[in-house]
Amino acid sequence: MTDGGVSTAKAGFDRRLIPPMMLGSILNPVNSTIIAVALIPIGAALGAPPSETAWLVSALYLATALGQPIVGRLIDIFGPRRLFLAGTALVGVAGLIGTLAPDLAVLIGARVLLGIGTCAGYPAAMALLRSEADRTGQDSPAGVLTALALANQTISVVGPLLGGLLIGAGGWRTVFLLNVPLSVAAIVLGALRLPKRPAPARRTGMAGRLDLPGMALFAVMLVSLLLFLMNLRAASWYLAVITVAAGAAFTVRELRAGTPFIDLRVLGGNLPLVATYVRALVAYTVSYAFIYGFTQWTEKGFGLSPFHAGLVQIPMFLVAMAIATVTGRRRGVRAKLLIGAAGQIVACLLMVTLTETSPLWMLLAxxxxxxVPQGTNTLALQNSVYYQADSERIGSSAGLLRTFGYIGSMVASAMIAASFGQHATTSGMHHLAWLMLGAGVLYLLITVVDRSLRHVAQPER
Known part of the structure; x- marks a missing residue:
C-alpha cells in the first residue's frame, strides 16, 4: 500500500523523502544569506540608505524567529505535508512580490512573507524524521540528520556567492525571483512524496488546540525582545518592559492552558532540552558575530574587496563540511559540542591578535x-533536539531551536553595533572578539556541566 506516494510497509527509512526535506529546509538559510550582497544595489536602485535597507534583513529574522515554533506546532497537529505545501507556496508568492516590488516598503513586506513561508521546511523535516522512526521502529539514519545539517550549512555559506552571481547576471531582483522555481520544485516534490495524514476528526475545539492566546502573547514577547536587541539605547527601555510583561503573561497562560502552545511544565521538566536551547543561543551568537562582524572588518579595516572578503570565508565552509561529514555518523553529541566550544575559544583568541598589517594567511587560518565549530555545533544541536524533544511536539521543538538561533543573531548584531559604532575598526574588532570569547567560554561551561549529554543519542545497553 501507498500513502501519498510513500510506502507504508515497515522497511528502512524512505529515502524518497530526502529531496523535499532538503529543499524545504534550505529555503530559509538561502533567503537569510543571499540578501547580504543585494543590500547595496537595492539601496542604490530605490534611493534607500543603509539604515532602511537593513530592515530587509531584520524583517525576515523577526518573521522567522516568531513563525518557526508556531508553524512547528501546526505541523505537530496537522502533519508536515499541509504546512510544507502551504509554506513553500507562500515562498513563491513572496518571490514574485519581491521581483515586482516598486518600493522598499513592498520589498520589506515580501521579506516578511518569505520569513513566514520558509518556517515550515525545517520543522517539517524533523517531524518526518521522527515519524519515519516510529513507522519503521528504528532510529532515523545518522546520515540523514547529517545531510540535513550539511544542506543548511552549505547554503548559508554559498548564499552570498550565489547572490553575487545572480545580481551580476540579472540585477538585484533575481535574488527574489530565485524563490519562484525553488517554490515550484518544493511543491511538486512535496505533493508527490510527502505522506498524507488524515484530517483531524473534529474541527470544533481546534482553536483551543492551537492556543491562540498563548501564540499571541509569545508573539508580543518575542517581537518586543528582538526589537529591543536591535535598538539597544536608552530610548528603547519600554520595549524591555513590554518583553517582561508579555513574558509573565505568557508564562501564566501556558501553565493554565489545557493544551498549551509551548508546554512550560513539560519543558521545565526537560532541563536537557532547555540547556540545548541556551547552547544554541550562545553558539549562534558567536557564529553570527564572526560571519557578519569579522567580515565587515576584513572589508573596512583590512581593506579587502567584498568579493575577496567572501573568498576568505571559503576555508570555513570547506572545513565545516568535512568535519560534519566525518563526525556525522557518530551518534554521541557531547564530544562534538566540546570540540565546537574549544574551536570557538581558540578562534576568538586568534582574532584578538589580528591587525590591519597581519598577513593574509592569518585570516585564512x-x-x-x-x-571546526561550524561543522560540529549545528549538527550536535540539531541531533540533541531530535533525541531530547517530546515526539508529539518535535515540530514546535525544532522550530524553537531555530528561534533561539535567531535570538542569538540579534544578540550578535547588538554586539557588532556596540563594538564598531560607525566604522569597523581594528580596535572595534578586538572588542567584538573579547565579547565573543566570553560567549565561547559560557558555551563550554554549559556543555561541561551538562551530564545528560553523555546519554544523548547513545544506544541503550
Missing amino acids: LAVIFG
Whole structure:
C-alpha cells in the first residue's frame, strides 16, 4: 500500500523523502544569506540608505524567529505535508512580490512573507524524521540528520556567492525571483512524496488546540525582545518592559492552558532540552558575530574587496563540511559540542591578535579554525533536539531551536553595533572578539556541566 506516494510497509527509512526535506529546509538559510550582497544595489536602485535597507534583513529574522515554533506546532497537529505545501507556496508568492516590488516598503513586506513561508521546511523535516522512526521502529539514519545539517550549512555559506552571481547576471531582483522555481520544485516534490495524514476528526475545539492566546502573547514577547536587541539605547527601555510583561503573561497562560502552545511544565521538566536551547543561543551568537562582524572588518579595516572578503570565508565552509561529514555518523553529541566550544575559544583568541598589517594567511587560518565549530555545533544541536524533544511536539521543538538561533543573531548584531559604532575598526574588532570569547567560554561551561549529554543519542545497553 501507498500513502501519498510513500510506502507504508515497515522497511528502512524512505529515502524518497530526502529531496523535499532538503529543499524545504534550505529555503530559509538561502533567503537569510543571499540578501547580504543585494543590500547595496537595492539601496542604490530605490534611493534607500543603509539604515532602511537593513530592515530587509531584520524583517525576515523577526518573521522567522516568531513563525518557526508556531508553524512547528501546526505541523505537530496537522502533519508536515499541509504546512510544507502551504509554506513553500507562500515562498513563491513572496518571490514574485519581491521581483515586482516598486518600493522598499513592498520589498520589506515580501521579506516578511518569505520569513513566514520558509518556517515550515525545517520543522517539517524533523517531524518526518521522527515519524519515519516510529513507522519503521528504528532510529532515523545518522546520515540523514547529517545531510540535513550539511544542506543548511552549505547554503548559508554559498548564499552570498550565489547572490553575487545572480545580481551580476540579472540585477538585484533575481535574488527574489530565485524563490519562484525553488517554490515550484518544493511543491511538486512535496505533493508527490510527502505522506498524507488524515484530517483531524473534529474541527470544533481546534482553536483551543492551537492556543491562540498563548501564540499571541509569545508573539508580543518575542517581537518586543528582538526589537529591543536591535535598538539597544536608552530610548528603547519600554520595549524591555513590554518583553517582561508579555513574558509573565505568557508564562501564566501556558501553565493554565489545557493544551498549551509551548508546554512550560513539560519543558521545565526537560532541563536537557532547555540547556540545548541556551547552547544554541550562545553558539549562534558567536557564529553570527564572526560571519557578519569579522567580515565587515576584513572589508573596512583590512581593506579587502567584498568579493575577496567572501573568498576568505571559503576555508570555513570547506572545513565545516568535512568535519560534519566525518563526525556525522557518530551518534554521541557531547564530544562534538566540546570540540565546537574549544574551536570557538581558540578562534576568538586568534582574532584578538589580528591587525590591519597581519598577513593574509592569518585570516585564512582563522576561517579554518572557525570551520571546526561550524561543522560540529549545528549538527550536535540539531541531533540533541531530535533525541531530547517530546515526539508529539518535535515540530514546535525544532522550530524553537531555530528561534533561539535567531535570538542569538540579534544578540550578535547588538554586539557588532556596540563594538564598531560607525566604522569597523581594528580596535572595534578586538572588542567584538573579547565579547565573543566570553560567549565561547559560557558555551563550554554549559556543555561541561551538562551530564545528560553523555546519554544523548547513545544506544541503550
